[in-house]
Amino acid sequence: MGSNAFLLSIIYLLTGIGVELARRFYPTRLVQQLSLSLDSLPARALELVGALEPLRSAYLDGRISDAQVRLVFGVTTIAVIFLLAFVVGLLVGGLRSYVERRALRKTRQRGPG
Known part of the structure; x- marks a missing residue:
């Protein structure tokens, strides 16, 4: 269970790094949509616990950088x-x-044999 979660996390994060690099160097509409799709999971989770709005405010006020937002996500x-x-x-x-x-109960009910 833990190893599957770890592997999935690595795949997700490597995909995110690839999309982020593509967004910076080749900002196409498809890459932008991929970026938004990858950001939706952590954004919804942060919104669920009430942390998205303070994070958004801090980012818009310049108190945290784009890299820090990416780290939080x-x-x-x-x-x-x-x-x-x-x-x-x-x-x-x-x-x-x-x-x-x-299955064990059924085996016991049948008895030996």
Whole structure:
């Protein structure tokens, strides 16, 4: 579970770095849309916890740089990915445990043989 989340985080962040480099050097409409799509996950997560508006205000006031916003978005994305992996792991583990217990009960009801 942790290794899958780690791998997914690395892929997401490498994709984000690639899109950000492309946005800076080849700012096409497609690259801009990709950038906005990648930013939507951390932006929604930050909005959910009430941190997006203070971050936006700090950025617009010049108190934090573009790189710092990217860092916050990156850390948020990693946290969301690991949280989702944890929740999915709990659900799959719980379902597996339920199926195993049910199978064990059926085996016991049939008796030896």
